[in-house]
Amino acid sequence: xxxxxxxxxxxxxxxxxxxxxxxxxxxDHLALYASPRSAGSTLMFKGEPLTVQATPDxxxxxxxxxxxxxxxxSKALAPVWVKGGALVIDNSSAFRYDDAVPxxxxxxxxxxxxxxxxxxxxxxxxxxxAAVAVWPLHQRYGVKRMIVSTYQATSGAGxxxxxxxxxxTHRLLHGQAAEAEVFAHPIPFNVIPHIDSFQDNGYTKExxxxxxxxxxxxxxxxxxxxxxAVRIPTMRTHSEAITLELHHxxxxxxxRELLRHAPGVEVRDxxxxxxxxxxxxxxxxxxVEVGRIRASLAFEGGLELFVxxxxxxxxxxxxxxxxxxxxxxxxxLGQPTRATALS
Amino acid sequence: xxxxxxxxxxxxxxxxxxxxxxxxxxxDHLALYASPRSAGSTLMFKGEPLTVQATPDxxxxxxxxxxxxxxxxSKALAPVWVKGGALVIDNSSAFRYDDAVPxxxxxxxxxxxxxxxxxxxxxxxxxxxAAVAVWPLHQRYGVKRMIVSTYQATSGAGxxxxxxxxxxTHRLLHGQAAEAEVFAHPIPFNVIPHIDSFQDNGYTKExxxxxxxxxxxxxxxxxxxxxxAVRIPTMRTHSEAITLELHHxxxxxxxRELLRHAPGVEVRDxxxxxxxxxxxxxxxxxxVEVGRIRASLAFEGGLELFVxxxxxxxxxxxxxxxxxxxxxxxxxLGQPTRATALS
Numbered sequence: 001x002x003x004x005x006x007x008x009x010x011x012x013x014x015x016x017x018x019x020x021x022x023x024x025x026x027x028d029h030l031a032l033y034a035s036p037r038s039a040g041s042t043l044m045f046k047g048e049p050l051t052v053q054a055t056p057d058x059x060x061x062x063x064x065x066x067x068x069x070x071x072x073x074s075k076a077l078a079p080v081w082v083k084g085g086a087l088v089i090d091n092s093s094a095f096r097y098d099d100a101v102p103x104x105x106x107x108x109x110x111x112x113x114x115x116x117x118x119x120x121x122x123x124x125x126x127x128x129x130a131a132v133a134v135w136p137l138h139q140r141y142g143v144k145r146m147i148v149s150t151y152q153a154t155s156g157a158g159x160x161x162x163x164x165x166x167x168x169t170h171r172l173l174h175g176q177a178a179e180a181e182v183f184a185h186p187i188p189f190n191v192i193p194h195i196d197s198f199q200d201n202g203y204t205k206e207x208x209x210x211x212x213x214x215x216x217x218x219x220x221x222x223x224x225x226x227x228x229a230v231r232i233p234t235m236r237t238h239s240e241a242i243t244l245e246l247h248h249x250x251x252x253x254x255x256r257e258l259l260r261h262a263p264g265v266e267v268r269d270x271x272x273x274x275x276x277x278x279x280x281x282x283x284x285x286x287x288v289e290v291g292r293i294r295a296s297l298a299f300e301g302g303l304e305l306f307v308x309x310x311x312x313x314x315x316x317x318x319x320x321x322x323x324x325x326x327x328x329x330x331x332x333l334g335q336p337t338r339a340t341a342l343s
Numbered sequence: 344x345x346x347x348x349x350x351x352x353x354x355x356x357x358x359x360x361x362x363x364x365x366x367x368x369x370x371d372h373l374a375l376y377a378s379p380r381s382a383g384s385t386l387m388f389k390g391e392p393l394t395v396q397a398t399p400d401x402x403x404x405x406x407x408x409x410x411x412x413x414x415x416x417s418k419a420l421a422p423v424w425v426k427g428g429a430l431v432i433d434n435s436s437a438f439r440y441d442d443a444v445p446x447x448x449x450x451x452x453x454x455x456x457x458x459x460x461x462x463x464x465x466x467x468x469x470x471x472x473a474a475v476a477v478w479p480l481h482q483r484y485g486v487k488r489m490i491v492s493t494y495q496a497t498s499g500a501g502x503x504x505x506x507x508x509x510x511x512t513h514r515l516l517h518g519q520a521a522e523a524e525v526f527a528h529p530i531p532f533n534v535i536p537h538i539d540s541f542q543d544n545g546y547t548k549e550x551x552x553x554x555x556x557x558x559x560x561x562x563x564x565x566x567x568x569x570x571x572a573v574r575i576p577t578m579r580t581h582s583e584a585i586t587l588e589l590h591h592x593x594x595x596x597x598x599r600e601l602l603r604h605a606p607g608v609e610v611r612d613x614x615x616x617x618x619x620x621x622x623x624x625x626x627x628x629x630x631v632e633v634g635r636i637r638a639s640l641a642f643e644g645g646l647e648l649f650v651x652x653x654x655x656x657x658x659x660x661x662x663x664x665x666x667x668x669x670x671x672x673x674x675x676l677g678q679p680t681r682a683t684a685l686s
Contacts, residue, residue, distance in 0.1 A: 145641055149584040151575065169516065173509065185621060189578045189622070191494050192621060193584070193619050193649045194614070198614040201640075202636070224640065226586060226640035226641035226647065227640075228492070230582075234532045234533065234534060235532045239534045239573075241536070243490050271541040274528070278533055278534055278535060294544060297554060297569035298488055306573075
């Protein structure tokens, strides 16, 4: 099986290489692509330097392409790659709301991946992090209403987002004015309730992604989801405060026990020992930390929880690789219209 | 009228002096008190140095005492000060839940201040900031359910909280490990879902304060309020994402118009122009910024909003001074059991 990464030099690309080094995914060849200005640079993979190539306009000779070069690149080229015989696991939002494209979190709806037509969409990071924690609760209790407030890291805007936080914080601490290029406003020591573009309904696209994608991934088009998405001055790992109204009443103890056995989740919930989810502890971790599990004061029988998940991992690179692993385990890797791996 | 500040050298004390300089409150004498180790230091007031005295164990010779030296000082000494003839406007949580003590936000329930018995409590900062924005909506539409997620600045832990954020951020940017003294965990580039102590129900006291105090200030003991209180790496100004279920349906346009005429509120809500509440713009401002006003996706006819308010001002110093101003305007300043101002 020949694997390619498009967008290899970005923040998610970097994590894809690290995740693949530890992955059970079997492949014979790995090709790295990025924008022309990164062509010729090298990235390390299992101790070997791999040369980055400029992403071609045409097909890529690979069985599986992990695409993380942004929505416009995916929109333009993914259909070409599919035509050329590749399965595309796409990290952008370009195809997520296309009925013909499965939107997959392996812990939630892995089987949906089997029905792809050449493209599988990787969900929005904020959605993925909430979904692994909420899905087991939904299966047991039935989520009726889900209210989410996010605490999103600058890495959501890629490596340049983290860079801006670091350099501008440095400037501020040295008495210079902070300037914004990546974000709409200076981010050091600030809070920006604005991620992605505003929609006509007053919500941002990021907020609507959490609603639309949770509904699609859970297979519950009528699930009520409302989100406020907020950028804060952290480097990586998104946190989320989640309030759940449930069809069947839950107790925190029962929910905690349920989540302890849920895949992709680490219950970190011992307030007396000052243990709860935090970016400090969740960064670099595959599992999403879940804690502050308590009976909701807003909804009788409902729950409130707090999650922290590394959005470069479960929110992006890890989930993409897990989709490929899942398909390989199911013997279903490769494009359905094509003979199995060539290499 | 003779005024005293207890806790003058703290973060709130500093703001009290600045607010008093611009206040319409009329007083003849201002005395400053703090812990013994600050005694002898001077603080500027209207260009004049005032010497800080050690807070005595007994009565203070003042008509009005603005107390901001923490719960244990207030608990021990406020009754003594009242016995000595002073009216105490207390910024701690020591008396907030005492039925005999009014808990006052002048824009909401100023009249309650008139019924004091020597102590008036200043609300929790997070509560005060939410309440000025939600009260006008409650009056018009009737709030049924209120779900709050907070983004709280380090100044909530006083000057030492801000200092810790600054010095530890500096350490981190220079490759040294960040250490926590004021907060339970390192705060730079981190998120800590833990403010004040944990209660048996899994909520922190900070979270319960938002529920209890909103109910008391609004005079609605059955109002459903649920809060997640989170410390983030900002210097000052708390932000809050607020979801409201309403008894009578609201539209965002109508709510925006209503809030434009509400006291203590600045509507900052033009997403197309990237205008919404932020610590960057709300810090140092008397009014609470309110924006991101939109029809709730969680509750039909409900609203979602985002607020940013300087918690050292509206959340503390400003509100305390406004209580004194209100009483003076009503000709009710001073303790009811005592003759009017001596000086």
